[in-house]
Amino acid sequence: MHYYRxxxxxxxxxxxxxxxxxxxxxxxxxGIKSHQLEEEIKVVETGCMGFCExxxxxxxxxxxxxxxxxxxxxxxxxxxxxxxxGRIVKQLLxxxxxxxxxxxxxxxxxxxxxxxxxxxxxxGLINPKDIEEYIAGEGYFALAKxxxxxxxxxxxxxxxxxxxxxRGGAGFLTGLKWEFTAKAQGTQKYVxxxxxxxxxxxxxxxxxxxxxxxxxxxxxxxxxxxxxxDQGYVYVRAEYPLAVEKLRxxxxxxxxxxxxxENILGSGFNFDVNIRVxxxxxxxxxxxxxxASIEGRRGEPRPRPPFPANEGLWGKPTLIxxxxxxxxxxxxxxxxxxxxxxxxxxxxxxxxVFALTGKVNNTGLIEIPMxxxxxxxxxxxxxxxxxxxxxxxxQTGGPTGGFIPAEHVNVNMDYESxxxxxxxxxxxxxxxxxxxxxxxxxxxxxxEFCQEESCGKCAPCRIxxxxxxxxxxxxxxxxxxVEDIExxxxxxNYIKNTALCGLGQAAPNPVLSMLRYFRPELEAHVRDKHxxxxxxxxxxxxxxxxxxxGGVR
Amino acid sequence: xxxxxxxxxxxxxxxxxxxxxxxxRQIGNKTTIVVNMGTCGIAAGARDVMMAxxxxxxxxxxxxxxxxxxxxxxxxxxxxMLEVIKPGMPQVIYGHLxxxxxxxxxxxxxxxxxxxxxxxxxxxx
Numbered sequence: 001m002h003y004y005r006x007x008x009x010x011x012x013x014x015x016x017x018x019x020x021x022x023x024x025x026x027x028x029x030x031g032i033k034s035h036q037l038e039e040e041i042k043v044v045e046t047g048c049m050g051f052c053e054x055x056x057x058x059x060x061x062x063x064x065x066x067x068x069x070x071x072x073x074x075x076x077x078x079x080x081x082x083x084x085x086g087r088i089v090k091q092l093l094x095x096x097x098x099x100x101x102x103x104x105x106x107x108x109x110x111x112x113x114x115x116x117x118x119x120x121x122x123x124g125l126i127n128p129k130d131i132e133e134y135i136a137g138e139g140y141f142a143l144a145k146x147x148x149x150x151x152x153x154x155x156x157x158x159x160x161x162x163x164x165x166x167r168g169g170a171g172f173l174t175g176l177k178w179e180f181t182a183k184a185q186g187t188q189k190y191v192x193x194x195x196x197x198x199x200x201x202x203x204x205x206x207x208x209x210x211x212x213x214x215x216x217x218x219x220x221x222x223x224x225x226x227x228x229x230d231q232g233y234v235y236v237r238a239e240y241p242l243a244v245e246k247l248r249x250x251x252x253x254x255x256x257x258x259x260x261x262e263n264i265l266g267s268g269f270n271f272d273v274n275i276r277v278x279x280x281x282x283x284x285x286x287x288x289x290x291x292a293s294i295e296g297r298r299g300e301p302r303p304r305p306p307f308p309a310n311e312g313l314w315g316k317p318t319l320i321x322x323x324x325x326x327x328x329x330x331x332x333x334x335x336x337x338x339x340x341x342x343x344x345x346x347x348x349x350x351x352x353v354f355a356l357t358g359k360v361n362n363t364g365l366i367e368i369p370m371x372x373x374x375x376x377x378x379x380x381x382x383x384x385x386x387x388x389x390x391x392x393x394x395q396t397g398g399p400t401g402g403f404i405p406a407e408h409v410n411v412n413m414d415y416e417s418x419x420x421x422x423x424x425x426x427x428x429x430x431x432x433x434x435x436x437x438x439x440x441x442x443x444x445x446x447x448e449f450c451q452e453e454s455c456g457k458c459a460p461c462r463i464x465x466x467x468x469x470x471x472x473x474x475x476x477x478x479x480x481x482v483e484d485i486e487x488x489x490x491x492x493n494y495i496k497n498t499a500l501c502g503l504g505q506a507a508p509n510p511v512l513s514m515l516r517y518f519r520p521e522l523e524a525h526v527r528d529k530h531x532x533x534x535x536x537x538x539x540x541x542x543x544x545x546x547x548x549x550g551g552v553r
Numbered sequence: 554x555x556x557x558x559x560x561x562x563x564x565x566x567x568x569x570x571x572x573x574x575x576x577x578r579q580i581g582n583k584t585t586i587v588v589n590m591g592t593c594g595i596a597a598g599a600r601d602v603m604m605a606x607x608x609x610x611x612x613x614x615x616x617x618x619x620x621x622x623x624x625x626x627x628x629x630x631x632x633x634m635l636e637v638i639k640p641g642m643p644q645v646i647y648g649h650l651x652x653x654x655x656x657x658x659x660x661x662x663x664x665x666x667x668x669x670x671x672x673x674x675x676x677x678x
Contacts, residue, residue: 006620061577132571133571
């Protein structure tokens with residue numbers, strides 16, 4: 001095998017593609033060619049490295065130097081200086097916002113060094129189109145281990161020991177789900193991977209599918225062995241063309257290498273994976289709607305029970321897990337459930353990927369042990385709020401989640417602590433709001449999202465979300481009435497208690513959370529026609545009061 | 554088309570072979586070879602020296618070696634020069650190199666942990 005003295009990794013996650021990484025890669029390749037360095041330097045396209053704010057990213061190994069916001073013309077400088085002469089290009093390095101000093105090495109970046117990467121262990125480090133790079137990092141070793149030395153029961157015991165909970169939103173114990181499906185009666189069973197990531201601002205599943213598709217395929221095969229299934233389906237939304245392409249390529253490669261198909265590794269175990277591309281409806285992330293969509297029916301939820309573990313795809317027992325959940329499985333099998341359970345808190349084990357977005361300096365994907373304080377995420381990893389603005393709140397759980405107001409910023413990020421605050425981890429969105437964000441306006445956006453995405457099957461969700469939206473629109477237009485607040489509260493409770501599926505039941509969450517923490521702001525809108533954040537300022541725009549110190553109107 | 558993997562042993566073998574593809578990206582106990590590539594070094598033939606090292610490493614299939622470059626070390630008359638930093642051994646700066654000497658350094662110093670005395674300029678404990 002040829003030895004390259006240097007590997008240049010170009011991030012080709014969707015975010016970096018939109019910010020122009022393709023041109024960067026071409027320029028680097030051209031430069032390498034013109035300096036005749038082809039024999040010395042290898043260029044690798046990887047999946048998302050997580051630091052999307054600073055894309056396109058280029059990392060040069062063996063030193064591990066990271067370059068940020070690289071443009072095509074900068075790429076030529078990297079070739080001339082770093083690759084040819086071995087000199088680090090200072091002006092392209094990440095600059096620590098506090099010390100104003102450049103940080104050359106990946107390992108020294110706060111954003112990355114504070115993370116513990118398990119589900120995202122390979123994304124951004126390997127070429128997702130080369131199965132051998134995945135195998136080099138002990139890829140498919142978990143599958144080999146279960147097929148050669150573990151019984152299906154032992155696999156389930158190991159997953160139960162790990163305490164892993166579903167990362168898609170509900171947080172149900174994965175081991176239990178596997179056990180229920182394994183115990184269900186039936187000769188034909190299915191494994192389904194839920195890649196219908198629909199929450200605005202969340203993109204960890206896409207990143208994993210794009211950057212490390214084999215980890216999902218391997219975990220699905222492991223699950224198939226544990227529950228007795230020989231067929232798997234990955235449900236991905238059509239808005240993720242790159243993820244679909246990488247996944248399809250990975251499945252074909254796995255089949256070529258004999259890691260999918262019949263008699264895998266000589267064990268007699270058969271497993272195949274197919275892709276189902278969804279049209280991108282939010283409700284299809286709900287498991288019963290997702291199953292209906294795979295079967296070719298209209299994507300509408302149905303009441304549970306029966307749960308999919310007993311009656312799923314085509315009425316057969318079906319195991320459904322989310323992408324991030326699956327990609328955490330191979331390390332658990334290899335290192336043991338106890339290793340995984342040693343991270344996190346008592347009831348929330350392991351690590352979780354969060355999508356850090358909004359008014360924060362370092363946006364991107366972060367994977368951290370459960371239970372670390374929110375403060376650390378925002379001010380340490382996230383680098384604080386831009387322009388020295390004040391933190392107002394953090395919104396978690398997407399359009400069906402709630403707020404963590406600034407006074408609770410030291411809350412530990414785990415399922416239980418967030419539950420106490422009336423919000424949820426959900427699929428892992430963290431939207432940071434500063435003093436210029438109007439909570440009422442944001443809640444209106446979320447309600448609008450749920451209203452548009454409601455499938456319309458049950459009345460509380462179909463009509464209820466519409467009425468909520470109408471009230472909120474009225475308030476933000478400056479036509480709110482005092483009775484509106486009470487009406488909102490009532491509506492929320494009706495919808496929460498009577499809607500058919502998770503989407504409807506959770507749709508009032510942001511409104512309830514607003515009523516709990518930001519009632520004064522809402523009342524100011526309705527009663528005083530005063531808009532503290534100057535967002536819904538129609539018809540009186542009074543930005544001075546908000547932007548000038550001293551509150552001059 | 555790639556031959557199918559039929560057993561766990563074959564998977565382990567493939568992994569060992571594939572490891573070279575990503576080893577450069579893993580930080581670990583590695584030997585670092587720093588080639589001085591200032592104008593003086595390049596004029597004296599540092600590029601040939603480096604290519605010889607890459608070729609030798611590639612031929613012998615060793616991959617826990619990092620090759621980096623540095624500028625002029627201020628001892629231009631001793632160029633081409635390079636420094637070998639191997640964990641557990643003194644750091645050695647070699648000078649007056651050519652392709653053959655470079656290959657010897659890879660074999661004797663990097664692989665067999667023996668300093669090539671006649672090419673060495675400086676040793677630091």
